[in-house]
Amino acid sequence: MAIEARCLTKHYGKAVGVQDLSLEVKPGEIFGFLGPNGAGKTTTIRLLMGLIRPTRGSARIFGLDCQREAVAVKRMVGNLPGELSLYGGLTGNQLLVHLDGVRGNRSLSYARGLAERLSIELDRPIRTLSHGSKQKIGLIQALMHRPPLVILDEPTTGLDPLVQQEVYSILDEVREDGRTVFFSSHILPEVERLCDRVAIIGRGQLLVVENIEDLRQRSTRRMEVTFAEPVPPQVLELPDVSALEWSGKTARFVLRSNVDAVIKAISHYPVADLRVWEKTLEDVFLSYYEEVGDAPADDSRQVAAR
Amino acid sequence: MLLRTILGKSLRDERAAVIGYGLGLALYGLLIVIMFPSVGQAPGLAEMMESYPPAMKALVGEIKAITTVEGFVALEVLTWLPLILAIFAIMSATDFVAGEAERGTLYLVLSQPVRRWRLVVERMAALTVSLLAMALAAGIGLWLGLPIAKVEMSPANLIAATVATVPLVLVIAGISLLAGCILMSRRLAGLIAAGLAVAFYLLNSLAGVVEQLKPWSRLSPFHYFDAYKTITNGPDLADTLTLLVGAFVLVGASVLVFQRRDILAD
Known part of the structure; x- marks a missing residue:
């Protein structure tokens, strides 16, 4: 080793x-x-x-x-x-x-x-x-x-x-x-x-x-889709989508796995704008913390760089 | 090339100080010898010194034969030389470990395959060389003054006497190094080492007049350097060895402490 x-x-x-x-x-x-x-x-x-x-x-x-x-x-x-x-x-x-x-x-x-x-x-x-x-x-x-x-x-x-x-x-x-x-x-x-x-x-x-x-595979990304006209909210109710929020014609959500399912789902409607945020390591850390049931809320015990 | 070793780099780091201190000390030595005929042999000086209260004599250094060139040089140069060199020694030796740890450069050096004792020993060796050069410069200054002052003195004795201050200064360097390794703070270590150096100096001087201090004076490294005896009879071998052993023990103790230290990057 x-x-x-x-x-x-x-x-x-x-x-x-x-x-x-x-x-x-x-x-x-x-x-x-x-x-x-x-x-x-x-x-x-x-x-x-x-x-x-x-x-x-x-x-x-x-x-x-x-x-x-x-x-x-x-x-x-x-x-x-x-x-x-x-x-x-x-x-x-x-x-x-x-x-x-x-x-x-x-x-x-x-x-x-x-x-x-x-x-x-x-x-x-x-x-x-x-x-x-x-x-x-x-x-x-x-x-x-x-x-x-x-x-x-x-x-x-x-x-x-x-x-x-x-x-x-x-x-x-x-x-x-x-x-x-x-x-x-x-x-x-x-x-x-x-x-x-x-x-x-x-x-x-x-x-x-x-x-x-x-x-x-594990990492998630944040997405935002703005449609050109009102669409039924069920459009984005997909298995890998979570934390879905609507404000007017704009949907914000977190996507696990790849974007393919989302692209296919929204392609039936006129899309005005589509934004994908680069997943960050912080998101990855969060997903692991969630997994071990230990969100990083209390960091007071932890020493900083030293 | 000098920079390829820790010893060499330390020497390079110290070269400006060596030149500065060296020139200053040489000039000081030269002036003292030139002043000797007019000051040291001035009528009444011995009587005046004699009339000082004992405590005063102890503080400025009691010298019997102030009217001889040996006595004059012992009082005016050799008494002060170790203290002046000690300033440089304290600044350097507290920097070797504590200063470099504070600046973070110690991390860089110790990321290389270098043993910690080796780092300390190479840097102390460089300091010794620098101190010898400074002391030698003082000796040369004195020697150059002899023909101008028209006084006779063995140049070998002069040089030997100035160089003989180095073991004493090395003990103070050892104290500084040890304090640095323990405290890992250059400032604090420097304060403590300087305080101890002054305290040891006073302890030794005052032991001459304060009976109760006499048994303690052997603890002071200054006890093992008698300026007048050194310049008249040459360095005392037993005293010099005692000081070198003391310095060696202090460096050894520093290494032991340093080995166990956590090295952080800042």
Whole structure:
């Protein structure tokens, strides 16, 4: 297993970071780790990196214990932290030289190639760079030594769409190499674009692990149909439609499964406007919370990013 | 390339301070030696010092032979040098762990395959090199002043005496490092380390006049550095070793505390 967590638990005082998290990530897959803010994603990543000590339980990366064999683990891992801090006084180049040296590697030519693809200038002091540019340097340092496992905490935050696409294709290449990617995100299209499997975590607990296809099936979208003339309200009473509301000639509802049934049903009437909202991860989380009978109302016990 | 190691990067980070402190200390040393013929040998100075109340003497440092160049340099340079170097040592050593943890850069470094003890040891080694360079600069300043002041003194003794302040400063650096590892707050650790350094200095000085403090003075690292003896007889081996062992123990304790610390990204 690339990653193997067993009953991983971390409490910060009374607050729960993660609770009894057990998880397996196979070598060669891109694994998405999803959850709302404060769900325990960052805590899990810090545990995997051996930067914090579990209250109980353990985690292994390629069979090595993340606590006792932390240095050997880190040799095989590249990590982009969620809250990235770089040495502001160094230029991007100098920072990469430093980290390359500390790792005992010689991987700077690959790093420069990545910098070119992400279109970032490496000769300016890091403190003068924008958030997005710093994020790019963070990505490069996580990827440059071609680690067997890449752990990324929200890798595309602050990047513009073109660069995001480039990051996706870099991660595709990592997978083609047979290497493993474990990344946290709350952007659903990104997750659908990249992942083979996903885990959903909420309030420090693992809710579900499933294939990306199953996630797609399960997810819902919100729709709004405005008809050109009044129609009988039964038109939209379909098996996969819920939360149906009418206001005049406009119907708003939530749709499970695909849009085909709705298209067919409304095609008999003149449609003035049709809007479909991109499903968000929040909707997905909600559907899982409903499933476990535990709506995320009370989040006071949950610590935020730390 | 310097940047490829933690030691090298730390040295690079400290280079501006080394140049600044070095030039300042060299200039200070130079001026003190040049002033010696007119001030140190001024008629009545020894008598005036002698007339100070004992507590006053303890505070400014009681030096027997103020009218000799050795005594003058011991009083005016060697007594202060460890305190000046301590300012830099406290600022650096509290930054190594606590400061970098607060800025979040510690997360970045510890995401690399680096052992925590190694990080601490490399940074302390860089600090030692920087402190040696600063002390050496003070020694060179003094030495350059000798021909101008037309006084005779062994340059080897001068340099050795300034460099001999470094083990003492390393103990203070060790205290700063340990406080940083425990508190994980640079500000708080700096305050505590600076407070302790001043308290230790006073403890050692006042122990000379306050009988009740005498048994406690051995706790002060300043007890193990006698400026006048060092400049006349060279560094005392036992004292120097005691200080180095103290620094070593403090660094060791820091590592033990640091190993168990959770590293958060901010």
